[in-house]
Amino acid sequence: xxxxxxxxxxxxxxxxxxxxxxxxxxxxxxxxxxxxxxxxxxxxxxxxxxxxxxxxxxxxxxxxxxxxxxxxxxxxxxxxxxxxxxxxxxxxxxxxxxxxxxxxxxxxxxxxxxxxxxxxxxxxxxxxxxxxxxxxxxxxxxxxxxxxxxxxxxxxxxxxxxxxxxxxxxxxxxxxxxxxxxxxxxxxxxxxxxxxxxxxxxxxxxxxxxxxxxxxxxxxxxxxxxxxxxxxxxxxxxxxxxxxxxxxxxxxxxxxxxxxxxxxxxxxxxxxxxxxxxxxxxxxxxxxxxxxxxxxxxxxxxxxxxxxxxxxxxxxxxxxxxxxxxxxxxxxxxxxxxxxxxxxxxxxxxxxxxxxxxxxxxxxxxxxxxxxxxxxxxxxxxxxxxxxxxxxxxxxxxxxxxxxxxxxxxxxxxxxxxxxxxxxxxxxxxxxxxxxxxxxxxxxxxxxxxxxxxxxxxxxx
Amino acid sequence: xxxxxxxxxxxxxxxxxxxxxxxxxxxxxxxxxxxxxxxxxxxxxxxxxxxxxxxxxxxxxxxxxxxxxxxxxxxxxxxxxxxxxxxxxxxxxxxxxxxxxxxxxxxxxxxxxxxxxxxxxxxxxxxxxxxxxxxxxxxxxxxxxxxxxxxxxxxxxxxxxxxxxxxxxxxxxxxxxxxxxxxxxxxxxxxxxxxxxxxxxxxxxxxxxxxxxxxxxxxxxxxxxxxxxxxxxxxxxxxxxxxxxxxxxxxxxxxxxxxxxxxxxxxxxxxxxxxxxxxxxxxxxxxxxxxxxxxxxxxxxxxxxxxxxxxxxxxxxxxxxxxxxxxxxxxxxxxxxxxxxxxxxxxxxxxxxxxxxxxxxxxxxxxxxxxxxxxxxxxxxxxxxxxxxxxxxxxxxxxxxxxxxxxxxxxxxxxxxxxxxxxxxxxxxxxxxxxxxxxxxxxxxxxxxxxxxxxxxxxxxxx
Numbered sequence: 020x021x022x023x024x025x026x027x028x029x030x031x032x033x034x035x036x037x038x039x040x041x042x043x044x045x046x047x048x049x050x051x052x053x054x055x056x057x058x059x060x061x062x063x064x065x066x067x068x069x070x071x072x073x074x075x076x077x078x079x080x081x082x083x084x085x086x087x088x089x090x091x092x093x094x095x096x097x098x099x100x101x102x103x104x105x106x107x108x109x110x111x112x113x114x115x116x117x118x119x120x121x122x123x124x125x126x127x128x129x130x131x132x133x134x135x136x137x138x139x140x141x142x143x144x145x146x147x148x149x150x151x152x153x154x155x156x157x158x159x160x161x162x163x164x165x166x167x168x169x170x171x172x173x174x175x176x177x178x179x180x181x182x183x184x185x186x187x188x189x190x191x192x193x194x195x196x197x198x199x200x201x202x203x204x205x206x207x208x209x210x211x212x213x214x215x216x217x218x219x220x221x222x223x224x225x226x227x228x229x230x231x232x233x234x235x236x237x238x239x240x241x242x243x244x245x246x247x248x249x250x251x252x253x254x255x256x257x258x259x260x261x262x263x264x265x266x267x268x269x270x271x272x273x274x275x276x277x278x279x280x281x282x283x284x285x286x287x288x289x290x291x292x293x294x295x296x297x298x299x300x301x302x303x304x305x306x307x308x309x310x311x312x313x314x315x316x317x318x319x320x321x322x323x324x325x326x327x328x329x330x331x332x333x334x335x336x337x338x339x340x341x342x343x344x345x346x347x348x349x350x351x352x353x354x355x356x357x358x359x360x361x362x363x364x365x366x367x368x369x370x371x372x373x374x375x376x377x378x379x380x381x382x383x384x385x386x387x388x389x390x391x392x393x394x395x396x397x398x399x400x401x402x403x404x405x406x407x408x409x410x411x412x413x414x415x416x417x418x419x420x421x422x423x424x425x426x427x428x429x430x431x432x433x434x435x436x437x438x439x440x441x442x443x444x445x446x447x448x449x450x451x452x453x454x455x456x457x458x459x460x461x462x463x464x465x466x467x468x469x470x471x472x473x474x475x476x477x478x479x480x
Numbered sequence: 481x482x483x484x485x486x487x488x489x490x491x492x493x494x495x496x497x498x499x500x501x502x503x504x505x506x507x508x509x510x511x512x513x514x515x516x517x518x519x520x521x522x523x524x525x526x527x528x529x530x531x532x533x534x535x536x537x538x539x540x541x542x543x544x545x546x547x548x549x550x551x552x553x554x555x556x557x558x559x560x561x562x563x564x565x566x567x568x569x570x571x572x573x574x575x576x577x578x579x580x581x582x583x584x585x586x587x588x589x590x591x592x593x594x595x596x597x598x599x600x601x602x603x604x605x606x607x608x609x610x611x612x613x614x615x616x617x618x619x620x621x622x623x624x625x626x627x628x629x630x631x632x633x634x635x636x637x638x639x640x641x642x643x644x645x646x647x648x649x650x651x652x653x654x655x656x657x658x659x660x661x662x663x664x665x666x667x668x669x670x671x672x673x674x675x676x677x678x679x680x681x682x683x684x685x686x687x688x689x690x691x692x693x694x695x696x697x698x699x700x701x702x703x704x705x706x707x708x709x710x711x712x713x714x715x716x717x718x719x720x721x722x723x724x725x726x727x728x729x730x731x732x733x734x735x736x737x738x739x740x741x742x743x744x745x746x747x748x749x750x751x752x753x754x755x756x757x758x759x760x761x762x763x764x765x766x767x768x769x770x771x772x773x774x775x776x777x778x779x780x781x782x783x784x785x786x787x788x789x790x791x792x793x794x795x796x797x798x799x800x801x802x803x804x805x806x807x808x809x810x811x812x813x814x815x816x817x818x819x820x821x822x823x824x825x826x827x828x829x830x831x832x833x834x835x836x837x838x839x840x841x842x843x844x845x846x847x848x849x850x851x852x853x854x855x856x857x858x859x860x861x862x863x864x865x866x867x868x869x870x871x872x873x874x875x876x877x878x879x880x881x882x883x884x885x886x887x888x889x890x891x892x893x894x895x896x897x898x899x900x901x902x903x904x905x906x907x908x909x910x911x912x913x914x915x916x917x918x919x920x921x922x923x924x925x926x927x928x929x930x931x932x933x934x935x936x937x938x939x940x941x942x943x
């Protein structure tokens with residue numbers, strides 16, 4: 020009984036070819052995009068149907084074998100990395116059907132379809148799928164839902180949870196839950212959708228979802244502002260939002276980001292203390308007026324602005340932001356990518372405190388992110404072979420998380436908790452909500468997954 | 481190579497290359513017969529036409545590839561490779577393969593002859609080394625037998641010097657890649673210039689303002705071979721040549737130039753033929769979607785995969801070397817007008833090659849660990865990876881998975897060199913991964929070095 024029993028039973032039921040146990044196959048699934056945590060599972064099951072998922076969850080639950088659901092493994096927190104060798108990684112990438120129902124205004128996607136595939140399918144009909152995590156061409160819908168991913172358009176369109184009409188979820192033991200309906204209004208209570216979205220695979224396996232779609236904007240104008248003080252950029256962003264403008268994208272990057280992009284990629288972007296890039300969308304007749312108003316707000320905060328609706332020039336204005344991740348990862352073999360969110364009114368304080376931390380520790384830390392929704396990605400750069408640098412980086416990581424909590428924000432805006440922020444998360448919850456909150460969540464977990472087989476060790480479980 | 485992690489088929493190809501002179505071990509008579517009576521022996525002004533160890537015998541490979549499909553389930557490629565040496569001992573190998581697949585090979589021989597026709601008519605004088613032509617040994621590099629490659633390449637350099645060769649013109653972008661990129665890295669003082677047929681022809685056509693007439697209207701498309709376009713950055717010359725042939729209605733496939741797609745070769749056609757076939761389907765569909773009546777390309781392995789590919793889906797589109805199209809048009813005469821100076825860009829897609837201090841295990845390990853540690857597992861490579869796509873994104877046979885496995889192997893995780901090598905051999909080395917990598921890893925070269933590490937660490941007994 021136990022692990023090997025479970026594997027042989029699953030193989031028999033769904034087909035040997037879908038169950039990988041060779042070390043050279045399972046080791047390929049031992050990491051995610053955090054690259055910080057490593058554990059190969061004992062087996063990988065490549066589910067190509069709901070029945071495969073059901074069988075795995077039924078057998079694994081009976082045999083008490085941990086199941087780690089996985090999409091493309093682009094998580095930045097270790098969420099799809101097993102915590103014990105006798106685990107099953109449930110790979111959902113072979114389940115990747117996408118069907119657009121433009122008349123009813125939704126797209127149905129199986130868990131393994133990538134976010135970009137879903138978006139592309141919608142665009143054929145003049146619509147799009149707004150959430151766009153930077154990993155959208157790789158990340159799967161299942162993973163994005165389990166992590167409640169966000170992206171560049173978060174300021175206007177929110178995160179994954181804002182786009183879900185209905186979902187199918189399989190629970191430990193193999194029971195299927197169909198939640199919601201693919202219509203724009205339905206109200207069963209309590210809303211179980213939000214329970215599973217962002218649960219990081221700890222409560223069940225999301226196998227498909229019905230998602231809202233949105234008409235493509237008629238026209239987009241990109242406005243770029245450069246600032247002599249980081250705080251001015253922070254002020255510009257909060258003012259843009261404060262005065263009621265909701266650009267589709269509202270990004271911030273600091274001097275260090277621009278410098279690294281120039282150093283590594285040779286882009287020759289004008290160096291400034293900070294840069295803000297906003298995509299203003301709207302009807303053809305009105306969009307330039309709105310862009311002009313956003314420009315005006317930036318100017319009032321001390322910015323110098325440029326705006327364009329020419330695709331090539333728009334690309335130029337976006338170069339530094341687009342190259343940020345590539346430049347940082349090329350320059351530094353070790354990076355810790357933070358993901359805090361702060362209230363917009365505290366953006367300036369957060370940026371000032373980050374600057375202090377950078378000086379205190381003496382490590383490079385470019386700051387960029389989706390500041391329009393208060394979400395920042397300070398990226399701590401270090402040499403992993405240097406123990407002192409590694410120690411400093413980890414300390415900074417924790418301090419930045421605490422800073423977010425102190426300012427009334429959150430330690431993670433869109434990347435999730437996984438293994439990387441587990442301790443910080445508990446600290447945050449205890450500080451702001453107390454033990455009682457934890458108790459409620461623990462009971463829900465016990466109800467849905469009494470044997471604790473679902474992605475153990477993640478979040479607070 | 482006995483008792484190593486290297487599969488039978490790779491050993492077969494490697495030994496044939498070094499001891500017989502062509503990948504299939506058919507011998508000089510077969511390899512050089514296309515050139516008889518066509519070219520003078522030895523270099524002309526230091527220049528030779530270099531046929532290489534694949535092009536002149538590619539038809540036999542195509543025959544074997546077609547036969548394998550019929551043998552599927554009965555015999556795999558490694559068992560077939562075992563039969564080769566036995567047949568050779570019995571004295572029936574060359575005769576047998578010639579009887580079976582000689583006709584198929586004639587089409588490849590025609591490609592070579594067409595190339596010579598074009599060069600001659602443009603007044604470009606070349607000689608040929610016949611049986612003295614040393615094989616480039618690029619397969620040794622491809623399959624990660626880097627120590628053997630180094631030794632072989634040094635010998636080739638020596639031979640070419642002795643034979644007075646200063647410059648080679650070749651129709652095969654794989655051997656050209658070896659001479660241009662790998663030889664300078666592995667052979668000290670390498671000084672032989674390697675030119676591609678399309679470069680020489682485009683330059684000469686431009687210089688003389690040549691215009692050709694096909695004498696018929698034909699809608700064609702061109703498949704950019706990855707070695708030619710993505711690795712060597714040669715793209716513009718092909719478009720220039722096509723634009724100078726009246727009657728050609730040219731349609732670009734959706735992915736072209738440095739963003740070309742893979743037709744399923746890059747060595748995979750030899751190590752894992754069924755997967756190679758699967759990989760080719762996407763490209764075949766794409767080329768078909770252009771509505772072209774004919775597909776042209778400039779690589780013997782691509783020609784083989786596309787010819788067999790169109791056949792296997794029952795589509796009647798002929799695939800030929802670009803040299804044959806130029807030759808056909810040239811047979812109607814050459815018009816010379818205003819010379820021009822077109823700009824042929826040399827596109828550079830890949831980052832610099834990773835360089836281990838030596839080919840010793842510890843140096844290979846040090847470089848591989850450092851490089852693969854940089855991989856952030858973002859998976860951008862996998863979106864483009866042809867084998868990941870063909871296998872429903874199976875991680876262990878995807879670009880990102882291969883980076884993980886190399887890292888595991890050099891770090892001492894419980895993975896077996898032979899089994900890792902099998903995953904690394906499932907790669908077509910197309911380089912789309914490197915193109916997509918935000919970190920700037922030279923993924924396909926790391927895979928080649930990873931193969932080397934798996935082979936030589938396997939030799940130590942941990943297979």
